[in-house]
Amino acid sequence: MTSIIPPRIVATDLDGTLLTSSGAISPRTDQAMRLARSAGAEIVFVTARPPRSVRLLAGRTGLTGLAICSNGAVLYDLATEKAVASRTIEPRAARRVADSLAAALPGVAFAVETGTGVLTEAGYTRRVAHDVQNYREVASACEAGEPIVKLLVLSPAHTTDEMNAVAAAAIGGLAEVTHSGVPGLLEVSAPGVTKAAMLAELCRERGVEPAEVVAFGDMPNDLPALAFAGAGYAMANAHPLVLAAARHRTSSNDEDGVAEVLERLYG
Numbered sequence: 146m147t148s149i150i151p152p153r154i155v156a157t158d159l160d161g162t163l164l165t166s167s168g169a170i171s172p173r174t175d176q177a178m179r180l181a182r183s184a185g186a187e188i189v190f191v192t193a194r195p196p197r198s199v200r201l202l203a204g205r206t207g208l209t210g211l212a213i214c215s216n217g218a219v220l221y222d223l224a225t226e227k228a229v230a231s232r233t234i235e236p237r238a239a240r241r242v243a244d245s246l247a248a249a250l251p252g253v254a255f256a257v258e259t260g261t262g263v264l265t266e267a268g269y270t271r272r273v274a275h276d277v278q279n280y281r282e283v284a285s286a287c288e289a290g291e292p293i294v295k296l297l298v299l300s301p302a303h304t305t306d307e308m309n310a311v312a313a314a315a316i317g318g319l320a321e322v323t324h325s326g327v328p329g330l331l332e333v334s335a336p337g338v339t340k341a342a343m344l345a346e347l348c349r350e351r352g353v354e355p356a357e358v359v360a361f362g363d364m365p366n367d368l369p370a371l372a373f374a375g376a377g378y379a380m381a382n383a384h385p386l387v388l389a390a391a392r393h394r395t396s397s398n399d400e401d402g403v404a405e406v407l408e409r410l411y412g
Contacts, residue, residue: 151410152359154351155181156213156344156370157403159192159202161326161363162380165399170206177404177411184411189213189347191340191360191370193325193332195258195294196221196228198276216323216334216366217343218294219260230343231260234293234320234335242296242320242333243287249315252302257286258295269299271330296320296333305329309365323366326384332366341369359410361395361403363387378406 155178157163165171178188190212192199196219199212203223211229212221220230234242243255254268262279264286272280283289287296300308305324308331312322321334348358360367360374363383371377371391379391380402388394396402 150357151181151184151186152375153186153353153357154344154348154359155186155188155407156191156340156358156360156374157188158362158364158367158370159190159194159199161382161398162361162367163190163398163403164206168202170208171401171404173401174404175207177401177407181407181411186411187211187351189344191217191344191362191367193364193366195219195260197261197279198273199223200226201275211347213340213343213347215258215260215294216321216325216332217338217340217369218334220343220347228260230346231292231294232335232338232343234296234333236287236293238319238335239293239296239333240285240287242316243298245315245319246298246312246331246333249311250298250300250303250308253298253300253308255286256297256299257289257291257293258297259291260294263297264289264291269297270301271297271299271327294334298331298333300329303329305331323368324364325366326364339369340366341373344370344373359406361406362391363398378402 196214214221218232256265256269264283356375358374359376360370361378363380378393378395379387382397395406
C-alpha cells in the first residue's frame with residue numbers, strides 16, 4: 146500500500162475562509178490547525194489585509210506564524226512583528242495606472258495602502274472601522290512620498306466585477322488588479338505581485354514543491370494561490386469565479402470548511 150504524505154504547507158486566506166462570519170476562529174478550526182502543526186505542517190496566512198490588521202487579529206485570536214499580506218506585497222512575521230519582504234509599486238507607475246482607471250471608470254476615487262496606513266484622495270470615502278486612526282487625506286496619494294503597497298480604487302457607481310473587467314483591459318500589464326469582495330473596491334499591486342508569487346518564493350526557500358501545498362480561499366484574489374497549490378480548495382461560500390476555477394471544494398467558513406480538510410489530511 147502506498148502512503149499519502151500530507152502537505153508540508155497549509156496556505157489559507159482569512160476573511161470568508163479561515164475566520165467565521167463574526168471574524169472568529171472556531172474551536173474546531175483552532176484544533177485542526179494544531180493537528181496540522183503537530184504533523185509538521187507550516188500554516189501560512191494569505192490575505193488582502195495589511196500587516197497591522199493581521200497583527201490586531203493575531204492578538205485577538207492567537208494566530209502565529211507567517212502572513213502573506215496585502216495580496217502578496219508583504220511577507221510578515223507575526224512572532225517578530227516585522228515585515229520580512231515587501232514588493233511595492235513604483236510611484237510613477239501607480240500614477241499611470243490611476244490615470245488610466247480614472248479615464249476608463251469615470252467617478253472612481255483613489256487611496257494608497259502604505260503598509261503602515263492608508264493615504265486617501267478626495268472622494269475616497271471608505272474607512273475600515275478598526276483602522277480609522279491610520280487614514281490620512283492627501284492631495285495625491287501616489288505623489289505623497291510614501292511606499293505604495295497597494296493602490297485602492299473605489300466606485301459607488303459600479304459593481305466590483307464590472308470594475309475588475311474594465312480595469313484589467315485598461316491597464317494591461319502595468320499592474321495586477323483583483324478584488325477581495327468589498328463592494329466597489331479594486332486592489333492594484335505591482336506587476337507580478339500576487340498571493341501565489343510570494344507563496345512560491347516562500348516554498349522555494351523551504352524546498353517545498355507546489356504539490357506539497359494545500360490552499361484555501363473564497364475570493365478572486367485567492368485564485369492564483371489556489372492554482373499554485375497542489376490542492377486548492379474553494380469554500381462553499383466562495384465567489385462564483387472561484388467556485389468555477391478551483392479543483393476542490395469544502396464547506397463554508399461558518400461550517401469549518403478548512404478544519405474539515407485538515408482533519409482528513411492530518412488526522
